[in-house]
Amino acid sequence: MTRQPFHLVEFSPWPLTGSLGALILTIGLTSWFHGLGPSCLTLGLIITILTMIQWWRDVIRESTFLGHHTLPVAKGLRWGMILFIASEVLFFFAFFWAFFHSSLAPTPELGCSWPPTGIHVLNPFAIPLLNTAVLLASGVTVTWAHHSLMEGNRPNSIQALTLTVCLGIYFTFLQAGEYWEAPFTIADSVYGTTFFVATGFHGLHVLIGSTFLMICLIRVITHQFSSGHHFGFEAAAWYWHFVDVVWIFLYLCIYWWGS
Numbered sequence: 001m002t003r004q005p006f007h008l009v010e011f012s013p014w015p016l017t018g019s020l021g022a023l024i025l026t027i028g029l030t031s032w033f034h035g036l037g038p039s040c041l042t043l044g045l046i047i048t049i050l051t052m053i054q055w056w057r058d059v060i061r062e063s064t065f066l067g068h069h070t071l072p073v074a075k076g077l078r079w080g081m082i083l084f085i086a087s088e089v090l091f092f093f094a095f096f097w098a099f100f101h102s103s104l105a106p107t108p109e110l111g112c113s114w115p116p117t118g119i120h121v122l123n124p125f126a127i128p129l130l131n132t133a134v135l136l137a138s139g140v141t142v143t144w145a146h147h148s149l150m151e152g153n154r155p156n157s158i159q160a161l162t163l164t165v166c167l168g169i170y171f172t173f174l175q176a177g178e179y180w181e182a183p184f185t186i187a188d189s190v191y192g193t194t195f196f197v198a199t200g201f202h203g204l205h206v207l208i209g210s211t212f213l214m215i216c217l218i219r220v221i222t223h224q225f226s227s228g229h230h231f232g233f234e235a236a237a238w239y240w241h242f243v244d245v246v247w248i249f250l251y252l253c254i255y256w257w258g259s
Contacts, residue, residue, distance in 0.1 A: 014055040021047030056215065063232070064224045074231055081235045085242050088205075092246050095198040096253065102190045103258060110189060115259065119191050120183040124255040127178045131171055132251050135206075138167035139244045142213070142237050152227045154220065161217040164240070168210035175203050195254060202246055209243050212236040 025044030032041045063069040069077070103114040111117030122128065145160035179196075186196040216233045219225055225233055 012055070012058060014051050014058070017047060018051040018055065021045075021051055059232075060219070060224065063229075064219075069229075069231070077231055077235075081238060085238060088242060092198070092201070092249075095194065095201070096249070098190075099194040099198065099254060099258070102194065110191075114191070116189045116191050119188060121191075121259040122178065122182060122255065124251070124259050127174055128251055128255040131174050131178075132247065134167050134171045134174070135244050135247050138164050138171070139241060141167065142240050146233065146237050149220065149225060149230055149233060150227050154223075157220055158217065161213060161220060165210055165213050165217060168206055168213065168240075171206055172203060172210070175199070175206075191258075195258075198250060198254060202243070202250055205239075205243050205246070209236070209240045212239060 021044055023044075024040060025048055028038070028041030028044045032038050102110070106112050106114045106116065115121050141160045141163040145157045145164060148154075148156035148160060184192045184195075186192050213236050216225075216236045219232065
């Protein structure tokens with residue numbers, strides 16, 4: 001195939017299979033919630049995971065081995081990532097809107113107070129503060145990895161990326177323990193709903209970002225990135241910084257101010 005200056009390098013079946021997998025996954029989750037068994041959910045997960053693996057394989061092959069990611073193509077990929085992160089900002093904006101809509105003017109059903117009457121909130125200066133320190137530290141290490149990669153220092157880049165992935169996993173472990181010990185559930189008034197939906201979706205983004213960075217770590221180890229050609233890692237770093245910033249707002253608004 002001849003090189004061309006457009007973002008669509010070659011025709012791909014993976015957007016179709018990815019959307020089909022997402023549809024089946026959504027239907028499967030709904031069916032599972034209603035006690036209809038996990039078979040549809042399992043099928044959706046399999047299709048989605050296989051699509052991810054094969055789509056990533058094709059992108060890596062196009063960029064690293066075939067040289068199809070020209071400057072115009074890379075520019076299109078950058079704008080795509082920027083627009084994706086912008087859509088994620090609006091996604092979390094909806095959760096903050098729901099939180100402040102209920103917390104700034106609590107209704108009589110909530111006891112005219114926030115947190116609602118009967119809700120025992122988590123201590124913001126315990127596990128949440130530790131999680132904040134962990135994510136901020138991971139932002140430092142991912143920046144260290146990026147600068148090391150730009151300078152051609154692979155050992156430092158590998159070390160910093162490994163630390164970042166470990167910090168992301170540690171954050172997930174701490175949040176899982178926090179959920180396990182929380183004195184309220186997602187069904188406990190609008191407080192429990194907004195808390196678990198907002199922090200839960202952020203936790204999902206941490207898992208996605210950790211996977212993203214883990215793939216980048218493997219690519220650094222296998223010499224697939226160079227000092228001038230590493231947009232895959234840049235995209236992962238942008239995404240991780242976005243996750244950091246969202247957590248700061250979650251901590252300040254929901255954990256600290258909301259308590």
